[in-house]
Every structure is written in structure tokens, then in C-alpha cells.
Amino acid sequence: MAELPKTYDPAAVEPKWYARWLEAGAFEADASSSKTPFSIVIPPPNITGTLTLGHVLNNTIQDILARRARMQGREVLWLPGMDHAGIGTQTAVEKWLRKNEGVTRHDLGRDEFLRRVLQWQDKHGGIIIEQLKRLGCSCDWSRQRYTFDADYIRAVQNVFVDLYDKGLIYRGRRMINWDPAAQTALSDEEVISKPQQGNLYYVRYEIVEAPGKFLEVATTRPETIMADTAVAVHPTDKRYVDLIGKHAWRPLVREKLPIVADDAIDPEFGTGVLKVTPAHDKADFEIGQRHKLPIVDVLHPDGRINCPAVPELDGLDRFEARKKAAELLKGRGLLLKTEPYENNIGFSDRSEAAIEPRISEQWFLRYPKTKEALAVVRAHLIRFFPAHWEKVYAQWLENIQDWCISRQVWWGHRIPAWYPKSRSVEAGVSSAKQKNAADTAATTEEKSIRVQIESPDEGWTQDPDTLDTWFSSWLWAYETMDEEARKKFYPTSVLVTAPDIIFFWVARMIIAGLEFKPGQSDRVEDNIPFHDVFFTGLIRDKQGRKMSKSLGNSPDPLDLIDKYGADGLRFGLMRIAPSGQDIRFDEKQIEEGRNFATKLWNAARFRQMHGPSAAAPKINNRSLAIFASEVLARLNETIDAIEVAYCEYRFNEVAQRLYDFFWRDYCDWFVEAAKTEIFGEDEPRKKSALAVMDVVLSAVLRLLHPFMPHITEELWLLLGFGEQSIQFALPPEKIALEDVDLAKKRKLVTAVYDTVQAGRNLRAEAKIPSNKKERFVLCTANAEIAKEVPTISRLLNAGQLDIATHIRHTADTPMAMTPLGEIFLIVTAGDKTAERERLEKEMAKLEEELRTVKGKLENKSFVDRAPAAVVEEHRQRQKDFSEQLAKLKAARDGLN
RNA sequence: GGGCGGUUAGCUCAGUGGUAGAGCGGCUGGUUUACACCCAGUAGGUCGGGGGUUCGAAACCCUCACCGCCCACCA
Numbered sequence: 001m002a003e004l005p006k007t008y009d010p011a012a013v014e015p016k017w018y019a020r021w022l023e024a025g026a027f028e029a030d031a032s033s034s035k036t037p038f039s040i041v042i043p044p045p046n047i048t049g050t051l052t053l054g055h056v057l058n059n060t061i062q063d064i065l066a067r068r069a070r071m072q073g074r075e076v077l078w079l080p081g082m083d084h085a086g087i088g089t090q091t092a093v094e095k096w097l098r099k100n101e102g103v104t105r106h107d108l109g110r111d112e113f114l115r116r117v118l119q120w121q122d123k124h125g126g127i128i129i130e131q132l133k134r135l136g137c138s139c140d141w142s143r144q145r146y147t148f149d150a151d152y153i154r155a156v157q158n159v160f161v162d163l164y165d166k167g168l169i170y171r172g173r174r175m176i177n178w179d180p181a182a183q184t185a186l187s188d189e190e191v192i193s194k195p196q197q198g199n200l201y202y203v204r205y206e207i208v209e210a211p212g213k214f215l216e217v218a219t220t221r222p223e224t225i226m227a228d229t230a231v232a233v234h235p236t237d238k239r240y241v242d243l244i245g246k247h248a249w250r251p252l253v254r255e256k257l258p259i260v261a262d263d264a265i266d267p268e269f270g271t272g273v274l275k276v277t278p279a280h281d282k283a284d285f286e287i288g289q290r291h292k293l294p295i296v297d298v299l300h301p302d303g304r305i306n307c308p309a310v311p312e313l314d315g316l317d318r319f320e321a322r323k324k325a326a327e328l329l330k331g332r333g334l335l336l337k338t339e340p341y342e343n344n345i346g347f348s349d350r351s352e353a354a355i356e357p358r359i360s361e362q363w364f365l366r367y368p369k370t371k372e373a374l375a376v377v378r379a380h381l382i383r384f385f386p387a388h389w390e391k392v393y394a395q396w397l398e399n400i401q402d403w404c405i406s407r408q409v410w411w412g413h414r415i416p417a418w419y420p421k422s423r424s425v426e427a428g429v430s431s432a433k434q435k436n437a438a439d440t441a442a443t444t445e446e447k448s449i450r451v452q453i454e455s456p457d458e459g460w461t462q463d464p465d466t467l468d469t470w471f472s473s474w475l476w477a478y479e480t481m482d483e484e485a486r487k488k489f490y491p492t493s494v495l496v497t498a499p500d501i502i503f504f505w506v507a508r509m510i511i512a513g514l515e516f517k518p519g520q521s522d523r524v525e526d527n528i529p530f531h532d533v534f535f536t537g538l539i540r541d542k543q544g545r546k547m548s549k550s551l552g553n554s555p556d557p558l559d560l561i562d563k564y565g566a567d568g569l570r571f572g573l574m575r576i577a578p579s580g581q582d583i584r585f586d587e588k589q590i591e592e593g594r595n596f597a598t599k600l601w602n603a604a605r606f607r608q609m610h611g612p613s614a615a616a617p618k619i620n621n622r623s624l625a626i627f628a629s630e631v632l633a634r635l636n637e638t639i640d641a642i643e644v645a646y647c648e649y650r651f652n653e654v655a656q657r658l659y660d661f662f663w664r665d666y667c668d669w670f671v672e673a674a675k676t677e678i679f680g681e682d683e684p685r686k687k688s689a690l691a692v693m694d695v696v697l698s699a700v701l702r703l704l705h706p707f708m709p710h711i712t713e714e715l716w717l718l719l720g721f722g723e724q725s726i727q728f729a730l731p732p733e734k735i736a737l738e739d740v741d742l743a744k745k746r747k748l749v750t751a752v753y754d755t756v757q758a759g760r761n762l763r764a765e766a767k768i769p770s771n772k773k774e775r776f777v778l779c780t781a782n783a784e785i786a787k788e789v790p791t792i793s794r795l796l797n798a799g800q801l802d803i804a805t806h807i808r809h810t811a812d813t814p815m816a817m818t819p820l821g822e823i824f825l826i827v828t829a830g831d832k833t834a835e836r837e838r839l840e841k842e843m844a845k846l847e848e849e850l851r852t853v854k855g856k857l858e859n860k861s862f863v864d865r866a867p868a869a870v871v872e873e874h875r876q877r878q879k880d881f882s883e884q885l886a887k888l889k890a891a892r893d894g895l896n
Numbered sequence: 897g898g899g900c901g902g903u904u905a906g907c908u909c910a911g912u913g914g915u916a917g918a919g920c921g922g923c924u925g926g927u928u929u930a931c932a933c934c935c936a937g938u939a940g941g942u943c944g945g946g947g948g949u950u951c952g953a954a955a956c957c958c959u960c961a962c963c964g965c966c967c968a969c970c971a
Contacts, residue, residue: 007931281969343970500966586920588907598933764925767925770936797928852915864951
């Protein structure tokens with residue numbers, strides 16, 4: 001048996017084991033196995049990504065589930081991979097190119113740029129995979145996939161063609177979200193609205209039919225006045241009814257605008273008059289459609305003003321132009337006033353640029369299977385944990401809009417659509433000038449489009465756009481698997497993800513599963529992508545702020561691993577991660593995880609110092625010390641509690657239970673009590689105590705293994721619990737404690753422990769250093785206690801412990817009540833007053849408790865209606881309290 | 897405007913009907929032969945406010961307040 005080193009060194013142990021596990025192929029899934037399958041697909045991190053605490057949380061949970069399933073004898077597939085992350089990666093590489101080569105993607109051209117992305121990817125991409133390995137993730141790396149693998153690309157394009165053929169994908173000119181920084185369209189989900197401090201400008205529009213009279217219009221965007229094509233009021237607004245049907249002069253680029261009536265106008269807002277700018281506002285666009293208004297676009301794709309008719313504004317950035325437009329209007333006496341105003345502005349999730357609503361020709365998906373997707377969650381064919389996310393999911397599906405899937409970025413899955421070379425391709429960017437809004441519903445002449453993967457022939461050119469990254473991710477649950485794996489492992493067991501991608505990914509994967517039916521039959525239950533979804537919390541900093549690069553409040557998990565070990569990080573994080581709630585991160589908590597690992601190490605060392613452990617430890621019920629029975633009973637309770645917690649994905653509870661059991665019940669109480677036997681002369685009893693330790697340690701190591709894989713593996717083999725890796729050891733079963741007296745024994749143990757605590761308290765109150773061996777006397781009627789004197793004495797660190805039936809209480813002998821009787825601390829320098837005060841304090845506390853219990857028992861309703869057991873408990877308590885109080889009183893009176 | 901979460905010890909959080917808990921931090925004592933990343937002891941809480949249900953509420957119901965998130969076209 002190897003000697004355990006004095007201290008645990010995760011830096012040496014963790015990489016060693018990880019390398020061995022890989023070498024042994026321990027994480028590889030065998031699709032031909034007859035074992036029950038268990039499968040998880042990883043939420044693929046971006047190829048440009050590096051490990052964050054969010055990843056640590058997420059992947060630790062997946063690893064716990066995977067490792068536990070392996071121990072349970074299941075065939076486990078944890079399928080890893082990465083996402084090509086279209087806009088994200090393109091932005092990252094462009095930034096790198098600008099910095100390192102001083103070139104833009106336009107300098108390089110599309111083909112060359114894409115070559116550079118691949119180069120960059122080889123050199124700098126995929127760091128996160130190595131980081132996940134340091135965390136200990138037991139993914140089947142032999143199956144690692146990428147959303148840009150050749151066959152994955154093909155699958156994505158097939159899906160596009162399929163949906164097009166079904167009439168679900170269409171091309172259309174519509175109002176979309178335009179990101180002027182990335183210069184691409186975005187889906188609604190990629191736009192996040194934030195309140196923004198701005199101004200409300202009150203602008204005068206002269207009435208054409210009544211020169212000298214003005215309409216006042218309140219707007220936040222004076223720079224788009226040139227794109228106004230109407231002025232609108234509410235049809236019942238008395239102030240303006242007379243003007244409906246008349247006209248107003250547009251103040252910039254003077255032109256007649258019709259004054260229309262529309263229900264969408266809120267008469268309460270501003271002046272009750274809206275300038276209608278169909279090209280640059282979603283609501284205005286709809287009003288435009290209703291009134292057949294023309295559309296005037298005055299913005300370049302990059303957000304600069306495109307309006308040569310107003311040279312002062314032309315070419316200016318939209319925000320600059322806003323100020324300038326206000327000045328311009330002011331100069332002409334058309335700006336009445338400016339008020340500070342806060343409104344919600346949409347921002348790009350990625351580039352953080354302010355979004356422009358914009359009319360543009362894009363590809364859209366009319367979602368299929370939305371009702372079915374709702375139904376499978378409603379019927380709990382897919383279960384959400386915590387369940388309240390079902391509502392969020394339902395709300396989205398019930399109000400679902402068509403998905404804008406085309407992106408004007410180069411890096412991504414190219415849209416498999418072809419146009420005759422003669423026709424100029426618009427690349428999604430609309431240059432619509434004066435188009436009639438009514439026409440926009442009509443899509444580009446479908447005849448001229450061919451949707452297929454291969455080029456029809458030389459006369460055709462491919463659509464330059466790429467697909468939204470999520471249009472490839474939604475196939476992740478099954479496109480990552482080959483035919484054989486799919487047969488064995490699809491639908492997957494559980495998806496572990498953060499709730500912020502419930503729409504982006506979770507919902508769409510469910511839809512994809514139901515639509516494309518990758519399962520073994522056409523039945524719904526064979527085609528859902530997963531059975532359970534566990535939503536993790538969001539990790540926040542100590543102040544409750546979201547972790548972000550710009551705030552610099554996100555600690556590098558790799559630093560934490562260096563400092564505390566991967567196991568410490570994992571355990572510390574899991575212990576504070578309540579299911580489904582946000583987590584406030586504090587490094588202290590990781591430190592505790594590390595401390596727990598050290599505790600485990602030292603407890604194992606202690607065991608190992610007293611001889612070799614049994615490979616398959618067994619205990620003999622009859623020879624168990626009462627303390628052993630107690631710790632084993634508590635172990636059984638822990639095993640049960642953990643089982644229940646796992647069923648509901650309450651990982652923090654599993655961790656906390658293990659922590660409490662091991663540290664408090666096992667180390668603090670059992671091991672300390674068992675030292676009597678361990679250091680004693682009685683060989684059979686010593687053996688029994690060591691066997692109990694083996695049973696507990698072996699069980700705890702296995703229970704802890706999913707959380708702390710490295711240290712448990714190390715200790716498992718060092719202690720000799722198995723020649724095989726702990727990874728495939730069966731989970732511990734409950735110990736059969738068929739002892740008829742178990743309840744009685746447990747009560748006695750609790751009484752002993754309470755007595756010890758009372759005695760220690762006496763020592764502390766008497767200001768006696770804890771290392772000083774003092775004499776205690778225990779007055780008790782309990783006949784069985786004599787056997788336990790050595791242990792009680794050890795736990796009290798007593799010089800001597802006498803059992804008596806009576807002792808005269810004097811000031812020299814501080815006394816406390818315990819369930820066993822009275823415990824006295826025999827000291828020489830006693831103080832009568834102090835002792836009386838102490839006793840009276842204790843009496844007061846007891847009296848208070850007694851009053852509560854008595855009150856309840858005197859309440860007839862309580863006695864009649866409460867469960868008999870509860871009433872009985874109260875009666876017992878009343879009896880005990882009264883007796884103890886009487887003894888305290890006698891002791892206090894004895895002092896006189 | 898709708899929806900969802902939260903409010904328990906100085907801090908971070910457990911606790912879904914029966915004597916209010918843990919860890920950290922504080923204070924006191926300790927080089928007790930596994931562990932100072934430790935051990936022992938201890939202080940600290942009208943469980944956000946109000947109302948209700950119940951013999952009994954931190955927990956269940958109603959209501960208010962505050963904090964956070966999500967959804968929604970008020971310029």
C-alpha cells in the first residue's frame with residue numbers, strides 16, 4: 001500500500017488522471033453496447049471562446065450526470081463539439097486582422113477572408129476544448145463535432161432545401177433588424193432592448209391647406225424627417241379631426257405629406273401627432289402599409305445618412321445627424337422645444353450597436369411544428385427543470401414570428417440558392433428608394449431562384465448570404481451523431497443549458513426534432529431531442545451584476561483551477577448553485593471547495609495510517625459500536641436524500657448533503673469517537689471501527705466522484721478500494737442495519753453527543769483552555785453509559801470522567817443539563833455568583849421553551865387536531881424540560 | 897403594459913405546515929499524534945410590510961413595497 005503524501009496536490013494529481021482516463025478510452029461511447037444508454041450533447045461553445053464560469057457551471061453539471069450514469073452501469077455518450085458562430089467569429093477574426101495585418105475583410109475579398117478564418121481557427125480556435133479537459137470533463141472526444149464539418153454543412157443545406165421545398169422558407173422584402181456595425185440582418189431574438197437617454201424633439205409641420213398654421217410633432221429621431229411620408233393622428237382626436245385628409249409640409253426636403261388617421265396613434269403621447277417614417281420604424285411601416293404610403297430610405301447600410309438633398313446631413317452618422325438635424329430645424333424656427341426623454345432602443349446582442357429597423361430582402365422561415373413543440377412540453381414528454389421555464393417557452397411559441405435566417409456575413413453556411421447571372425443580386429441590402437409598401441409583401445420573382453445545393457450550371461450565381469448560426473445549431477442534437485449512434489443515443493437524456501438561450505436553441509431544437517424526425521420511428525417520443533432540460537442559473541458577481549468582459553468582473557476559471565484545483569472549483573461552485581436561480585459568485589466559496597478536498601484527503605490519510613483497507617469492506621452488525629451504527633444510519637439517510645435530489649437536478653443539495661455528512665457526521669463525530677477503538681488495545685473492536693471507516697470512505701468516494709473526479713480516483717486506488725478505476729464502480733448501496741435496537745442506540749448516541757457539547761460549553765464558559773485536561777462528573781441513571789466513558793471522555797478531552805448518581809452541586813462545579821442527566825465540570829477556582837448567573841440564564845432559556853410547549857398542550861384544538869405523533873413529541877418535550885428545570889432549580893438553590 | 901423570479905443572521909444562501917439552519921465573516925480558547933485549507937465554544941434573526949386560511953405559517957392564499965430578469969411597435 002502506497003503511503004499517502006502529507007498534502008494533497010491537485011496540480012499533480014488532476015492532469016495525471018485525466019491523461020490516464022483518455023488513454024484508457026474511458027469516456028468513449030460504444031454504440032453497439034447492450035447497456036442502457038445515457039446521452040448528452042454539449043451546448044457547443046463558440047470556436048473563438050474561452051472558458052468562463054458559466055461554462056464551468058454548465059459543464060460540471062453535465063460531467064456529474066455523465067459520470068454518475070457511467071457508475072450506474074449505463075452506456076454514456078457525452079458528445080462534445082463547437083459552434084462556428086458566424087457573426088461572432090467573423091468579428092473576432094476581422095479584429096485580429098485589423099490589429100495584426102492592418103487589413104479589412106473587404107481588402108482581402110471573400111475567398112481570401114474565408115481562408116484566413118480557417119487559418120485563424122487552426123491557430124487560435126478551440127482553446128476552450130483544452131480548458132474543458134482541465135476541468136475534468138468526460139466527453140467522448142473521439143466524436144467531437146463542429147457545426148462547420150463538411151457533412152454538417154451539407155446537412156444544414158439539405159434542411160434549407162427541404163424547408164424551401166415545403167414552402168416554409170421564403171424570400172421576402174420586409175422590415176428587419178439591421179445591425180449597422182456588423183452590416184447584417186438579425187433575428188428578433190438577437191436584439192436586446194435597453195433604456196436609452198435621449199431627447200424628444202417637438203417639430204412644427206406647416207399645414208399646406210392653411211399656411212401659417214402648424215402641426216406639432218414629437219419625435220426622437222429628427223434625422224429621419226426626410227423619410228417621412230405622412231403625418232398621422234388618432235381618428236377620434238378632436239384636436240385634429242378637421243385636418244385628416246389635408247396635408248402638411250415636410251420640414252426637411254419640403255414635400256407635401258398626407259395627414260392620415262390611424263388607430264395606432266396614442267393621443268396621450270407627445271402632441272398626439274406622429275410623423276410616419278415607414279422605412280425606419282416597424283410601427284410606421286405598418287401604418288404605411290395600411291395607408292399605402294411610399295417608402296423613403298435615407299440611411300446607408302453602415303448607419304450614415306443617405307440624403308444628398310440635405311447636404312448638411314448627407315453622409316453623417318445617424319447620431320451626429322440627429323444633433324445636426326435639430327440644429328437645422330432650430331435655425332429655421334421649426335424646432336419648438338427639446339425635452340430629455342428615455343426610451344427603449346434595440347441593440348445588437350453581438351456588436352452592441354444600436355439596431356436600425358430597415359426594409360430589406362431576406363430569407364425567412366415560417367416555423368413548422370409550433371403547436372407540437374408546445375404540446376410535448378405541456379404534456380411533459382420533455383420536462384423542464386425548473387418547471388417555470390415552461391411558461392416562458394410557451395409565451396414565445398404562442399407569439400412566434402417568422403425567423404429571419406439570412407445574414408450578410410461571409411463566415412457561415414452559404415445559402416443554397418442560385419440566381420441567373422444576368423440578374424443583379426441584392427445581397428439582402430435594400431436600396432429601395434420610393435417603392436410602394438404594398439409591393440413589399442410580394443417576394444422576388446420565384447421563377448428566377450433555384451434552391452439546391454449544387455450550382456445549376458455556369459449561368460447561375462449563388463446567393464452571397466449565409467445562414468444564422470442558430471440555423472445550424474438547431475440540428476445539433478442529432479446531426480452530431482452518425483446513424484449507429486443516433487439509433488442508440490437519440491433522443492438524448494438531458495440537455496443542460498442556460499435559460500438565456502431557451503428561444504435561440506432549446507425551442508428551435510425541439511422544433512427541428514419534431515419536423516425532421518431523426519428518431520427510430522415517426523412517434524413524437526422518438527423524435528424529441530431530449531427528455532429533460534435542466535436550466536442552470538446565471539453567474540453574477542458579488543454585487544449581483546452579470547459577468548462581463550467589459551466590467552472585468554469575470555474571474556478566469558483557469559486561475560481558479562490553478563489556485564484551488566479543478567475538483568475544488570467544481571465542488572465549490574456546485575454547492576452554491578441553487579437550481580434555476582442566479583448565483584452570486586464569491587471566490588470564498590471555491591476556497592471552501594478546495595478545503596473540502598483537503599479534508600477528504602486528510603480523512604483518508606488518517607484511515608490509511610492504521611493499516612490497509614479492505615477492497616470490499618464489510619461490517620458485522622453485531623459488533624458495531626453505537627457510534628458506528630449512528631454514522632452508518634446517517635450514511636444511509638444521505639444516500640436516500642442524494643437519490644431524491646438527483647431526480648430533481650438539485651445538485652447543490654447533493655453537494656451540501658455530502659459535505660455535511662462527511663465533515664460533520666463522519667469526521668467531527670464518528671472518527672473522533674472511534675479513536676477510542678483505533679488507539680485501543682481491543683483488536684476486534686479496532687478492526688470493526690476500521691471496517692466502518694472503510695465502508696464510509698468507500699461510499700463517500702463513490703458518491704463524490706461525479707463532483708470531484710480526480711481526488712476520488714486518486715484516493716480510491718491509494719486506499720485500495722479497487723484495482724479498477726472508480727469511474728465504473730457501482731454506486732454504494734445502503735448498509736443493512738437490521739439491528740432491532742437501532743432506534744434506541746441512535747437515541748443514546750444523540751444523548752452522548754449532546755452531553756459532550758454541554759460539557760465543552762462548561763469548559764469554555766469556565767474559561768478553561770480546550771487543551772487542558774479537566775475532570776468531569778456525569779450524573780446519570782442510564783446504565784448503558786458506563787461502556788462509553790472512554791469515548792465521552794475523549795470527546796470532552798477530559799482528564800477524568802466519573803459516573804455518579806448524586807453529586808452535591810457547589811460553586812466549584814459548573815453544571816449543565818443533558819439528555820443523560822447532569823454534567824459537572826470539576827474545577828478548583830469557582831465563583832458562586834457567576835455560577836448562579838449561568839444557571840439562571842440556562843433556566844430562563846428552558847422556561848421560555850417550556851412555556852411554548854405548555855401553551856400548545858393547553859390548547860385543546862392542538863391536542864385534538866394535530867397528529868398524534870406531534871402531540872406525543874410535545875408531551876415528551878414538556879416532561880424533559882420540566883425535569884431539567886427542576887434539577888437546575890435545585891442546583892441553584894443548593895448554591896446558597 | 898403583460899409574465900416570471902427574489903426579499904430568512906453582517907455576507908452568500910438552505911429550509912413547502914409542527915422547538916428558525918449552514919458556510920463565510922466576528923468574538924473566545926486551542927501547535928489534543930489526519931487536517932491551522934484545522935479543532936472546540938460563542939454572539940448574531942419580530943424569516944420585506946399588512947391581511948387571511950389553520951390548533952399551528954418563513955412555508956399556503958390575498959395585497960402592498962422594493963430588487964432582478966424576460967416579453968411587448970407608444971413616436
